Amino acid sequence: MKLLFLLFYSIFFISCTSNETTVEDCVKEDKKYKIESVLNYRKGEMVKKIICIDKK
Secondary structure (H helix, E strand, C coil): CHHHHHHHHHHHHHHCCCCCCCHHHHHHCCCEEEEEEEEECCCCEEEEEEEEECCC
16 A cells, blocks of 8 residues: 555656756757747746747
């Protein structure tokens, strides 16, 4: 039973990690990037998000 709770909590906290894209990530992949303001539903505020776009 303890193992089940430990497994649940570890999966929960691993899924909450941040996977934000940075400008450097886009440059490394030789892509353009665009910065947009999007609503963060958890905090209720606008945040800037970087989106990588393929070069044409």
